């Protein structure tokens with residue numbers, strides 16, 4: 001039995017060309033607009049996580065400090081998300097730094113993280 005394709009937007013059955021995906025231009029436009037909205041909300045969520053990560057590092061460091069050790073738990077409790085970074089680099093001693101904008105953190109030990117201001 002041949003399957004009847006349906007409009008991606010309103011799910012009305014489609015007739016005619018087999019590569020048709022929408023029943024109308026209006027449905028096509030609505031679907032594309034929704035996709036753009038979704039894409040934007042995904043980037044907004046990630047932006048928010050990164051901004052919060054940076055705020056946490058900035059708050060812990062204060063104005064004067066450029067380098068400090070901090071317990072991983074402190075970052076966890078503040079809501080720091082270790083999975084989101086803006087970049088990565090290995091220094092001359094082979095230490096792996098994770099950038100969060102103008103800050104960076106490095107796993108010092110299982111419990112301790114070194115944070116630096118770039």
Ligand SMILES: [Zn+2]
Nearest residue numbers: 007010023027
């Ligand atoms: Zn439709």
